[in-house]
Amino acid sequence: MIRTILAASAALALTACSMGQDGAASTEGAALDIPQVAAGELNIDTMKSVTEKLASDEFEGRAPGTPGEEKTVAYLIEQFKRAGLEPGNNGSWTQTVPFVEIEGQDLGPLKIAGAGKDMSFSFGDEWVGVTYREDEQTDLENSELVFVGYGINAPEKGWNDYAGVDMKGKTAVILVNDPDYETEGLEGPFNGRAMTYYGRWTYKYEEAARQGAAGAIIIHDTFPAAYGWNVVESSWTGPQVYPERKDGGADQTLVNGWMQKPVAEKILGAAGKDLATLSAAAKKKGFKAVPLGLTASTKFGNTVRKFDSKNVIGVLPGAKRPDEYVLYSAHWDHLGRCKPDATGDDICNGAVDNATGSAALVALAEAHAKAGPADRSLVFLAVTGEESGLLGSDYYAANPVFPLSQTVGGLNMDALSLAGPAKDVTVVGGGKSRLDEFLDAALKEEGRTATPESTPEKGYYYRSDHFSMAKRGLPMLYVDGGEDLVEGGTEAGQAYAKDYTENRYHQPSDEYDPNWDWSGALKDLSLYYRIGRMLAMSTSWPNWVEGDEFRAARDKSCEGEGGC
Numbered sequence: 001m002i003r004t005i006l007a008a009s010a011a012l013a014l015t016a017c018s019m020g021q022d023g024a025a026s027t028e029g030a031a032l033d034i035p036q037v038a039a040g041e042l043n044i045d046t047m048k049s050v051t052e053k054l055a056s057d058e059f060e061g062r063a064p065g066t067p068g069e070e071k072t073v074a075y076l077i078e079q080f081k082r083a084g085l086e087p088g089n090n091g092s093w094t095q096t097v098p099f100v101e102i103e104g105q106d107l108g109p110l111k112i113a114g115a116g117k118d119m120s121f122s123f124g125d126e127w128v129g130v131t132y133r134e135d136e137q138t139d140l141e142n143s144e145l146v147f148v149g150y151g152i153n154a155p156e157k158g159w160n161d162y163a164g165v166d167m168k169g170k171t172a173v174i175l176v177n178d179p180d181y182e183t184e185g186l187e188g189p190f191n192g193r194a195m196t197y198y199g200r201w202t203y204k205y206e207e208a209a210r211q212g213a214a215g216a217i218i219i220h221d222t223f224p225a226a227y228g229w230n231v232v233e234s235s236w237t238g239p240q241v242y243p244e245r246k247d248g249g250a251d252q253t254l255v256n257g258w259m260q261k262p263v264a265e266k267i268l269g270a271a272g273k274d275l276a277t278l279s280a281a282a283k284k285k286g287f288k289a290v291p292l293g294l295t296a297s298t299k300f301g302n303t304v305r306k307f308d309s310k311n312v313i314g315v316l317p318g319a320k321r322p323d324e325y326v327l328y329s330a331h332w333d334h335l336g337r338c339k340p341d342a343t344g345d346d347i348c349n350g351a352v353d354n355a356t357g358s359a360a361l362v363a364l365a366e367a368h369a370k371a372g373p374a375d376r377s378l379v380f381l382a383v384t385g386e387e388s389g390l391l392g393s394d395y396y397a398a399n400p401v402f403p404l405s406q407t408v409g410g411l412n413m414d415a416l417s418l419a420g421p422a423k424d425v426t427v428v429g430g431g432k433s434r435l436d437e438f439l440d441a442a443l444k445e446e447g448r449t450a451t452p453e454s455t456p457e458k459g460y461y462y463r464s465d466h467f468s469m470a471k472r473g474l475p476m477l478y479v480d481g482g483e484d485l486v487e488g489g490t491e492a493g494q495a496y497a498k499d500y501t502e503n504r505y506h507q508p509s510d511e512y513d514p515n516w517d518w519s520g521a522l523k524d525l526s527l528y529y530r531i532g533r534m535l536a537m538s539t540s541w542p543n544w545v546e547g548d549e550f551r552a553a554r555d556k557s558c559e560g561e562g563g564c
Contacts, residue, residue: 032434032540034441040367040529044522050079050359054332055351055512062350063336064241064309064384065101072332073310076382079362080314084369085380088313089401095311097384097395100134100249103239105301110217110259113142114294117270121263127217128236129257132205134248134304140255142295143171143214147268149282149289150175151204151216157189158285162211165289171215171255171296172208173264176201177224179283181457189285195459199224202389205256215255215296219264219275226458231506232258234338234348241388243395244306255298270294311392312382313401314365318536319373324563325402326535327379327410327474328364328528329393329465330357331386335506345508352500352510356416358382360525367529374536376408383465386414393465397472406563408535409435409475409542411528412466417481419496421520424451424482425527429461432550433475434542435535442530446523451483473553475542477531481524 053059053075060068077093087093107123121127131138149161151174178199180188190196197203201218208216222228236258242249259267265275271292281287312332318324334350349355361380368378379402385391397404425443427450430436443450461467466476483493504510541564544551558564 032437032542033538034438034534034540035537036445037530037533037537038371039526040364040533041370042363042367042522042525042529044518046363046366047356047359047518047521047525050362051351051355052512054355054358055349057347057349059349061336061338061348062332062334063239064099064333064388065305065307066336068336069309069333069384073312076312076332076358076362080312080365080380083314083362083365085314085316085365088315088379088381093312093314095313095396095399095401097309097311097392098244099241099307099309099385099391100244101239101241101305101307102131102134103303104130104138105303107300108298111297112145112267112270112294113297115270115272119266119270121259124233124237126263127257127259128233129217129255129298130236130240131255131302132242132249132252133254135302136304137299137301138254139299140171140215141297143169143297145173145267145271145292145294145296146170147273147278147290147292148172148174149278149287150177150179150198151207152179152198153207153211154198159189161282161287161289162207163288165291167208167211167213169212169214171217172211172213173267173292174204174208174216174218175279175282176218176221177457177459181224186456191456194456195462197459197462199459200462205253209252213253215257216253217255217257217259217296219261220258221261224457226455227501227505229260234335234506235387237339238335238337241385241391243391267294268292309384309392311384311396314380316365316368316373316378318375318377320375322377323406324376325379325407326376326532327381327407327469328361328413328532329381329383329410329469330354330361330413331384331392331465332358332382333384333387333392335387338506338508341508348506348508349511351512352418353415353505354386355512356418356521357413360413360416360528363525364529364532368533371533374533376536377402378532378536379407386465390465390468393468397468397474403563404469404472404474405557407474408538408564409433409477410466410469411477411479411531412464413528414464414478415480416521416524417496418516418518419481419485419493419520420517421486421523422448422482422493423484423486424449425524426480426482428478428480431545432548433544435475435477438531438534438538438542439477439479442527442534445530446527448482448523448527454483470550471553473550473555473557475544475554479524479527479531481520485520
């Protein structure tokens with residue numbers, strides 16, 4: 001996945017729990033041990049060659065469960081060995097992740113009936129839908145449509161869009177993002193402009209299923225979704241991969257999908273409603289779901305395939321405290337074969353997203369190995385299934401090879417910037433943990449700065465693999481290239497991000513370009529090296545700040561398992 005260029009929160013929290021050399025917990029707000037480290041010997045040729053190889057047509061877009069995965073895993077193991085790593089999973093280079101692939105066949109239109117205004121909307125151009133259930137046939141028949149606003153049930157906020165409505169057998173029509181995403185500041189019931197997990201499509205489908213809905217269809221709108229319909233169409237057509245569930249997905253909705261905003265306007269208009277009016281009402285606490293007096297129907301067949309995918313794990317054992325770990329992560333997968341472009345190219349190569357991040361793992365491993373063992377062990381985790389919903393990282397976080405309570409923290413890399421060198425850096429979710437202090441120290445050494453987050457409404461902290469770790473308590477940084485480019489300033493940085501998002505993200509055109517400017521990516525890689533090395537040479541255990549959503553999970557983990 002790609003982030004448009006964001007920036008760090010200027011606020012630096014001073015409350016956390018750290019550990020001294022004797023393992024005793026220090027007091028809140030105690031100074032952290034942040035050692036100075038030398039710059040790493042980073043090889044840009046490694047970045048180029050690994051990115052080019054992984055993004056070649058030979059790897060067929062690196063979809064899990066395909067020959068492209070087999071080639072990817074074998075190549076990453078080869079590169080991890082060459083870099084000087086040791087197998088990370090008890091003598092094995094891989095961790096098995098059980099998946100199920102479901103591909104829709106003979107995909108039908110979305111048919112709307114009632115009020116004497118029957119309508120039909122074509123699959124792909126106007127709507128997309130899939131099933132999470134392992135059924136040979138999906139039939140959504142005459143399911144009553146209910147507009148449920150943002151589809152949020154948040155008891156701690158006194159907010160329930162489903163209050164008073166029985167959703168059994170019905171289809172929820174849902175707005176994307178949070179109710180307060182248009183707020184300019186960060187104050188509001190859902191953090192104002194900064195998206196929460198309640199705004200993510202993953203949550204909305206989960207909640208609809210908990211409510212007993214037969215279907216859940218999100219209304220696509222480019223600004224609050226943070227991507228165009230082309231991204232939805234390419235991501236939600238073709239084979240879909242999910243974690244294997246004991247009940248075969250029986251507790252999920254029959255159909256999860258998206259519809260274009262003009263489609264939603266037509267449907268609500270047929271019900272005598274106005275989308276803009278209902279959307280405004282849904283932003284206010286106490287909103288009540290609105291039955292539309294219309295039904296939805298669609299049907300399609302499914303081919304179901306179960307298979308095992310792989311996370312690839314390497315480690316550089318620590319010299320003094322080898323049972324304490326620092327984590328680097330990136331996802332190796334992409335979309336595989338996707339909707340052909342105008343030239344007939346149907347391979348989504350994922351060069352930027354995320355061959356660059358996988359290459360960064362190799363280059364960082366190489367540099368750390370050349371520097372010699374750190375005090376703590378360094379773990380390099382290349383995960384599968386990110387494009388299908390963070391599946392590989394979630395499986396690792398739930399079944400960690402290295403206990404999370406013994407992992408100090410980590411840094412995730414997803415789609416490096418090739419816009420050229422920047423004066424600043426982007427930090428998604430800045431101000432959440434005392435890892436920011438390590439970041440600030442590294443930035444000072446590198447002569448760069450962090451700037452305030454510019455598009456928090458897009459919720460990028462919840463959209464890549466660090467989130468799988470964070471929600472289980474492990475402090476994670478998510479640092480990206482900056483916006484203020486050395487050549488062209490912020491205008492050039494924003495233009496680069498816009499061009500990539502609109503013209504290459506999740507499309508066959510995300511291909512390797514031998515003319516790329518790697519100088520900015522190398523500077524970012526140098527920053528990642530320093531942060532990881534500082535953590536690996538430190539004696540501290542930086543925690544989430546007091547009151548952060550992930551603090552309780554970390555504290556519970558530390559109390560129950562020891563380590564942090």
